[in-house]
Amino acid sequence: MIGKDDALKVLEKVLSFSKGFEASVTLTASDLSLTRYYDNHIHQNLRRHNQTLTVRLVRGKSTGIASTNLLDDGSLRWAVQAARENMEVSGEEKDFPGLPKPEPIQEVNCYVPATANLKPKDRAEACAVVIDAAKSRGLQASGTYSSGVTELAVASSTGVRAYNAGTEAFFRTIIQDGDNTGYADRLTRDVREIDAGAVAEEALTKATLFPEAIDLPPGRYDTIFEEYALADLIRFLGMIAFGADAKQQGRSFMAARLGEKVMGDNVTIWDDGLDPASLAVPFDLEGMPKQKVVFIENGVAKGFVYDSKTAKKDGVKSTGHASAMRGGRSVPRPSNMFLKVGDSTRDEMLRSTKRGLLVTRFHYTHCPEPMNVVATGTTRDGTFLIEDGRIVARVKNLRFTESMVEAFSRVEAIAKTARITRDWWSTFNSVLPCVKIRDFSFTGSTMF
Amino acid sequence: MLTELNRILGLAQKLGAEYADARYVSITQEPVSVSTDGAPQISVSKSTGLGLRVLVDGAWGFAATPYLDPRSLEKTADEAVKIAYASALCKKGDGVFLEPLEPKRARWQTPCKVDPFSVKPEEKVEFLTDVVESAKKVPGVFRATASIMSYREEKEFMSTDGRQIEQTIVHSGGSVSVMARGEGDVQSRSFADYAGGGFEFVESLDLKAKAEALADEAVKLLKAPVCPTGITDVVMGGSMVALQIHESCGHPIELDRVVGQEATFAGTSFLTPEKKGSFRYGSQSVNIVADATAPGGLGSFGYDDEGVEAQCVDIVREGIFTDYLTSRELAPLFDQESNGTMRAVGWENIPLVRMTNINLEPGDWTVDEIIKDTKEGIFVDTPKSWSLDDKRLNFHFGQEIAYEIKDGSLGRMLKNPAHTGMTPDFWNSCDAVAGKDEWRIWGTPGCAKGEPVQVIHVGHGATPARFRKVKVGVEA
Numbered sequence: 001m002i003g004k005d006d007a008l009k010v011l012e013k014v015l016s017f018s019k020g021f022e023a024s025v026t027l028t029a030s031d032l033s034l035t036r037y038y039d040n041h042i043h044q045n046l047r048r049h050n051q052t053l054t055v056r057l058v059r060g061k062s063t064g065i066a067s068t069n070l071l072d073d074g075s076l077r078w079a080v081q082a083a084r085e086n087m088e089v090s091g092e093e094k095d096f097p098g099l100p101k102p103e104p105i106q107e108v109n110c111y112v113p114a115t116a117n118l119k120p121k122d123r124a125e126a127c128a129v130v131i132d133a134a135k136s137r138g139l140q141a142s143g144t145y146s147s148g149v150t151e152l153a154v155a156s157s158t159g160v161r162a163y164n165a166g167t168e169a170f171f172r173t174i175i176q177d178g179d180n181t182g183y184a185d186r187l188t189r190d191v192r193e194i195d196a197g198a199v200a201e202e203a204l205t206k207a208t209l210f211p212e213a214i215d216l217p218p219g220r221y222d223t224i225f226e227e228y229a230l231a232d233l234i235r236f237l238g239m240i241a242f243g244a245d246a247k248q249q250g251r252s253f254m255a256a257r258l259g260e261k262v263m264g265d266n267v268t269i270w271d272d273g274l275d276p277a278s279l280a281v282p283f284d285l286e287g288m289p290k291q292k293v294v295f296i297e298n299g300v301a302k303g304f305v306y307d308s309k310t311a312k313k314d315g316v317k318s319t320g321h322a323s324a325m326r327g328g329r330s331v332p333r334p335s336n337m338f339l340k341v342g343d344s345t346r347d348e349m350l351r352s353t354k355r356g357l358l359v360t361r362f363h364y365t366h367c368p369e370p371m372n373v374v375a376t377g378t379t380r381d382g383t384f385l386i387e388d389g390r391i392v393a394r395v396k397n398l399r400f401t402e403s404m405v406e407a408f409s410r411v412e413a414i415a416k417t418a419r420i421t422r423d424w425w426s427t428f429n430s431v432l433p434c435v436k437i438r439d440f441s442f443t444g445s446t447m448f
Numbered sequence: 449m450l451t452e453l454n455r456i457l458g459l460a461q462k463l464g465a466e467y468a469d470a471r472y473v474s475i476t477q478e479p480v481s482v483s484t485d486g487a488p489q490i491s492v493s494k495s496t497g498l499g500l501r502v503l504v505d506g507a508w509g510f511a512a513t514p515y516l517d518p519r520s521l522e523k524t525a526d527e528a529v530k531i532a533y534a535s536a537l538c539k540k541g542d543g544v545f546l547e548p549l550e551p552k553r554a555r556w557q558t559p560c561k562v563d564p565f566s567v568k569p570e571e572k573v574e575f576l577t578d579v580v581e582s583a584k585k586v587p588g589v590f591r592a593t594a595s596i597m598s599y600r601e602e603k604e605f606m607s608t609d610g611r612q613i614e615q616t617i618v619h620s621g622g623s624v625s626v627m628a629r630g631e632g633d634v635q636s637r638s639f640a641d642y643a644g645g646g647f648e649f650v651e652s653l654d655l656k657a658k659a660e661a662l663a664d665e666a667v668k669l670l671k672a673p674v675c676p677t678g679i680t681d682v683v684m685g686g687s688m689v690a691l692q693i694h695e696s697c698g699h700p701i702e703l704d705r706v707v708g709q710e711a712t713f714a715g716t717s718f719l720t721p722e723k724k725g726s727f728r729y730g731s732q733s734v735n736i737v738a739d740a741t742a743p744g745g746l747g748s749f750g751y752d753d754e755g756v757e758a759q760c761v762d763i764v765r766e767g768i769f770t771d772y773l774t775s776r777e778l779a780p781l782f783d784q785e786s787n788g789t790m791r792a793v794g795w796e797n798i799p800l801v802r803m804t805n806i807n808l809e810p811g812d813w814t815v816d817e818i819i820k821d822t823k824e825g826i827f828v829d830t831p832k833s834w835s836l837d838d839k840r841l842n843f844h845f846g847q848e849i850a851y852e853i854k855d856g857s858l859g860r861m862l863k864n865p866a867h868t869g870m871t872p873d874f875w876n877s878c879d880a881v882a883g884k885d886e887w888r889i890w891g892t893p894g895c896a897k898g899e900p901v902q903v904i905h906v907g908h909g910a911t912p913a914r915f916r917k918v919k920v921g922v923e924a
Contacts, residue, residue, distance in 0.1 A: 036899060038708045041540035045531045048512035048796045050497065065491035069514050075494075086490035089570040093487030120509075120534035128538050142711040144899050174712050181711075249591065250629050363715060368833035368846025368866045369922050371633055376844045378837040380715075399835075399842055399868070401923045424713075426901070443924060444868055446842035447718075 001116065001149050002029050002051065004163045010071050011155035014055055017080045021087075022058035024099050024156040026285055027051060031116075031149045035123040038142035040131045042124060051151075057083040058099060061092040097312035102159045105289045106274055108282045110166030111149070115191040118147040118169065126196040130173045133200035139207060141200075143173035147191055154287035162287040168279060169194060170422070174381060175203040179448040180213065180394060182206025183228065183361050183381035187420050187429065189279060206360060206382035210394040215445065216385060218398065222356035222412070223440040224349045224386070227432045229379075230339070231423040232362040236375045236404050237269065238334040238428055240367060242295045243321075244310035245331055253373060253405050254301040263299040263408040268340035270294040271305060273320065278336035278420060279429045283320055285330060290320040293334075299409070307332040337430040342414025349413050349436040351389040357398075357440075358384040358391060362424055373404040377424075378446060399444035410438040449498075452516050453606040456500055459525035461608060465502035465532070467546060469607035471753060472498045472516075473795035480569055481595035482576035484584055490569045497795035502528045506543015507535035512796040547776040547786055549755060551610025556750020558618040559743065560646035564598035567647045572596050579655045583626045586663035588670070590629040594659065596650055597621045597642060597893070599905075611755030619643065619746060619905055621891055622650045626663045630670035635863060637662035637669070637848050638830060639687075642891030642905065644748045665849055668861055675850050675865035677921025681822050682867055683815070683914045685829030686882075688847055689808060690890035690908035696871040697729075697736055698806040698906070700840040701763055702789075702897075703772040705801075707781070714897050715838030718871065719769060721782060729769040730875030733811055733913075736764040738773055740788060740804035745907035746891030747806075749791070753799035756788035763806065767876070773801050793902035800898050805889055807909025811881025815912040818880045820856040826920060827851045827858060828865050844868040846922060866922040880914040887911040 002010075007027055014025045029051035036044040054067040057080070064087025066079040123145045134141035147169040154162045171194045172185030184202035186194045225233065246252035254262060273280050273290030283289050286308055294302045306314070307322035307330045323333035350358070365377030378399045385393040415433035422429050449472040460468040474496040482488045497514035498521075509532025513524045536543070576594040583592035599619040606612050621642025628635050639658045643649045684692065699705065700717040708716055719727070730736075740758035742748050749758050754776050762770045773789040774782075778801070790799040819827065833846035850865035851858045889907045896903050 032900060034900060035535075036709075036712070037538060038711055039540065040538075042507065042535040042538040043709055044510070044798055045508055045535040046510040046512070046798055047527050047531060048499075048510075050495075050512070050514060050796050052493075052495075054493075062487065063489075065489070067491070067493040069495045069497065078494075082492045086492065086569060089488075089568075089573060090490050091487040091573070095486060120531045121537070124534040124537040131538055140708070142708055144712050146899070172712060176708075176711070249627070249634070251634050256632075363838045364835050366833040366835040366844075366846075368844070369864050374922060376833070376835045378835070378842055380838050397837055397842075399837070399844060401844065441923070444842055444844070444919075446837045446839070446870070448839060448841075 001031055002151055007151060007153040007163055008155065008161060011153055014076050014080060015155060015157060017077055018057060022099050022157045024056045026054045027153040029151040032146065033120065033148055034144065034146040035127055036144050037127050037131065040135055040141055042127060045120065053079060055079045055083045057087045059087060061094065061096040062087050062090050063093065063096065064090055095309060095313060097308045099156050099158045100160065100286050100288055100308045100318060103289050105162055105283050108274055108276065108280045110164060110189060110281065112167045112190040115147055115167035115169050115189060116149045118191050123147065126171065129196035130200040133204060134175050137204065140176040141173055145171045152281065156287065160287035162283045164281050166279065166281060171196065171199060173199055173203050175207040177207045177211065180207055180211060181381045187422050213394040213396045216395045216398065218442045218444055220439040220441050222353055222436065222438050224346065224358045224434065224436045226360050226434050227419050227421040228361040229359045230432045230435055231421040231430050232365045232377060233404055233407065234337060234339065234430055234432065235423040235425065235427050236367050236373050238337055240370050240373055242304055242334050243332045244304040244306045244314065247304045248310060248313060251370060253371060257301050260301055261299050262301045262405060263296055264411045265299045266342060266411055266414060267296055267299050267408050269296045270338050271334040271336055272338060273335045275336065277431050280336060284322040286322040288318045288320040288322065293319050305332045305334055334428065337428055339432050341416050341418050341433045343416050344413040345415055346434045350386055353386045353389060356386045357395065358386055365424065374401065375404055376401040396448055397446045398442040400441060401443040402441040407437050407440060412436045412438045449604050450606065452498065452521060453604060456521045456525050457606060457608055459522060460500060460502045460529060463525060463529040464504050465529060467503040467608055468500065469605065470498060470500045471795055472604045474602045475794055476600045478565060478598040479595060480572040480576065481593060482573060482580050483593040484580055484591050488573045495794055499792065499795045500524055500528045501798060502532050503544055504529055504532035505536040507532050507539045508544065509535060510798045544777055545780055547780050549609050549611060553612045554751060555614045557616040558644045560618045562647040564618065564620045564647045565600060579624050579659045582656045583624065583659040583663040586660060586667060588628050588667035589626055589663045591627040592659065592663065594624040594655060595622065605753065605755055607755050613751045613755055615750050617749060618646060620646055620649045622653050622655050624655050624659045624662060626659065626666045628666040628670055633670055635666050635669035637666040642746050642893050643744045644746055645744055669849060669863045672861040672863040675826065675862040675921060677924045679917050679919055681825030681914060681916050682918040682920065683818055683822060683825060683827045683853065683912060685912055686886065686888060686910045687890055688829055688831055689913050690910035691831040691834060692845065693806050693808055693908045693910060694892055695834055695836050696840055696843055698803040701772050702801045703774045703778045706772060707778060710897065713899050718839040718841045723769055725770060727769040728767050728876065729764050729872055730767040731878050732766050733878050733881050734764055734767050734875050735809040737761065737807050737809065738763050738804050739807055742805045742807065742889055745805035745889045746893065747804040747906040752788040752790045753792045754786065754790045756786045759787045761787045773803065775801050791904060793904050797902045800902065802904050803895060803906040805907035805909060807889065808881065810884040810887040810911050813880045813882050815882050815886055818882060818912060818914045819853055819858060822853045822914065823855060825853040826862065826865060827853055841870050843871060864922045865920065866924065867918050867920045868924050869918055874915060877916040877918065878913055879916055882911040882913065
């Protein structure tokens with residue numbers, strides 16, 4: 001870990017090497033430890049430290065970018081010089097808003113020493129809890145236990161100075177009984193909240209429930225989505241529709257529909273990078289403070305997230321959502337999405353289902369038709385048939401293909417509790433409840 | 449860096465490692481892009497460091513650092529060994545057995561005519577500006593972007609069993625993407641390709657001519673009817689065949705997936721060990737090799753990150769599945785030798801079984817002959833979306849564009865096409881593969897796998913091909 005003082009010292013040094021120009025410098029650093037296991041033994045186990053310092057030099061409306069992972073003076077000077085050379089030939093960007101000026105940033109405690117200090121032996125012992133639970137039933141366990149610290153520091157010639165260090169631990173497992181699998185995970189800043197025994201129990205229950213999987217024909221089913229599965233559905237809205245760039249280019253279904261009803265009355269989705277229920281980081285890659293942004297309120301399209309460039313174009317302030325640079329350009333993306341809870345429970349949703357499905361999780365989802373946010377993917381790690389209010393069978397995995405805009409217009413019930421959940425792609429960490437959607441479209445099936 | 453590598457291997461052995469390998473890697477990348485909605489973007493990045501992999505008591509440990517001073521090397525060796533001891537708390541039987549290798553020193557370099565870093569950024573900007581202008585002049589174009597990727601990886605590898613390998617890997621590529629916007633609709637057309645080689649590859653892509661044709665298609669797509677849902681014959685362009693190979697052949701033949709090492713994230717494979725040598729993966733027309741030696745391939749190299757020589761191996765021969773991609777640890781479990789596919793991204797990651805160039809061998813048709821021979825169907829090209837189940841059986845791919853085929857001729861343009869099916873059924877329905885004149889190795893620079901995720905460069909030799917009775921339609 002670099003630490004606040006040393007990180008800001010490096011950034012000040014880069015700014016001093018950049019005299020005569022406007023400059024913005026970003027330092028991201030990561031200390032990551034990660035243990036993987038399969039077939040009831042550990043097969044990969046690592047620790048790594050890395051950092052990336054990115055300098056953006058500005059003259060008028062011309063910018064140049066360079067980055068390095070080495071922080072000695074020679075490497076920092078190289079980065080400044082390379083950024084300068086790139087700036088000289090990049091030409092003027094007419095929409096360039098200038099580097100943002102500093103804004104007050106709210107303190108959010110993201111650092112838990114117990115997580116930062118977790119040892120390889122601690123991770124191995126937690127993995128052993130799951131492995132032993134699987135072994136005791138003659139089953140196979142596989143999974144991942146990662147822990148570490150991520151630092152983000154931003155400084156600019158306009159006066160921005162921001163630093164945050166956050167810990168994160170992610171423990172997940174799949175327990176396998178032949179082709180039947182069950183999944184569970186826990187994501188937290190505080191490793192002391194991870195109960196390996198509870199993770200094992202959740203996955204074991206799913207893996208062993210109804211051992212004979214049945215074929216179910218594709219069709220429309222009332223479907224209960226556990227939080228893991230919902231994370232993949234809501235991801236598409238975040239990726240495709242909620243960024244101001246998608247609005248400005250007309251790629252978002254909400255682009256011309258702000259203020260209109262686009263989803264069901266019971267759907268409210270927002271982003272809040274300051275809410276500790278999520279893995280909050282209080283500022284973005286431009287050092288701008290995170291603002292709470294409501295995307296959908298009671299089904300009505302309300303807003304988008306902005307970085308400084310898209311904000312200037314719409315005459316608004318950045319909401320603090322400048323995300324990873326693509327080819328030198330930042331893109332505004334949600335960071336911490338929330339779906340408003342309802343008044344139901346998973347058990348009540350089950351009891352109210354005449355014939356339907358329970359989906360634990362999805363695999364490798366994608367979006368073949370972005371304008372209507374048509375998404376597709378297959379279920380995994382526990383898909384079950386519900387009849388007359390009870391789970392009656394394990395179902396072989398199914399493929400869904402469905403417009404997310406339409407699906408979120410048919411939300412029948414929302415649980416009253418939510419938990420932090422990461423989608424399969426690990427794009428977002430969202431705080432989500434379990435939901436039930438009427439007539440969800442499954443278009444294909446597979447053989448296991 | 450050989451001194452540092454030697455030093456850290458010695459430290460690891462002193463701390464108890466029975467085997468160790470170390471990689472020093474320095475990667476330089478220079479992406480340049482030009483777009484209609486902003487100034488040219490030029491950036492350059494460097495990433496340098498060392499990764500150490502050790503076996504202690506039959507269990508793996510890995511640690512990586514960007515710093516190469518003696519204290520950092522000591523700390524890294526100590527961390528790797530301690531991690532391995534922790535792994536040994538949950539090991540299987542006697543632990544890992546590695547296929548033995550003879551000591552060897554070697555050097556390999558990507559053949560390259562024009563070093564892509566010798567071409568000045570301003571020349572690249574000028575080149576790309578021409579491409580974007582070519583697209584922009586087509587009425588109705590809303591946005592056009594073109595880019596060039598230049599990549600150089602300097603790598604030094606040393607292992608305690610006496611392998612010492614130096615490699616310089618150079619990759620180049622280019623892309624163009626055009627967007628047209630209509631009433632409540634946005635349609636895109638794009639082209640991208642990457643190769644092992646220099647700037648001569650970028651020049652060979654003729655992006656300027658492609659940009660105009662793509663722009664014309666993007667605008668026309670706005671008014672095209674949606675591809676209907678149904679079952680029909682599908683003729684695929686080369687770039688779509690390349691992705692179909694990647695997802696439905698390349699991933700399921702990774703032996704680490706087969707044994708379950710990637711179960712939690714990327715998934716496993718339907719190609720279970722008893723299928724090797726007898727399973728009918730595809731029709732007689734389907735011949736697939738994994739060729740890490742292919743000239744110009746984005747998945748070509750001299751030695752993998754275990755120090756094993758690059759190889760070309762049969763994967764599917766006349767439709768029968770014959771072999772996996774393997775490693776020094778996994779191959780002996782199946783009485784095989786490694787075929788050299790363990791690769792890591794950068795210095796900070798452990799090597800995994802990765803695709804090289806997974807190539808569908810050319811057939812004896814031309815695409816014109818295939819279309820002429822097709823009574824009814826669609827021609828699809830350029831992947832837009834991809835989704836497969838966690839054993840790689842059920843798939844769904846979307847494409848940017850399709851054309852109807854009626855009585856042997858291309859007809860109407862169709863938008864939002866997609867096809868779905870089951871991998872073996874699909875490849876068994878392949879009855880025509882175009883020949884070597886239309887064959888090329890498509891570079892895929894975004895293959896993701898592992899935790900933490902590693903995004904690696906791979907290649908796919910492909911050519912247009914026909915598949916019978918396929919389910920099509922975006923919501924099929």
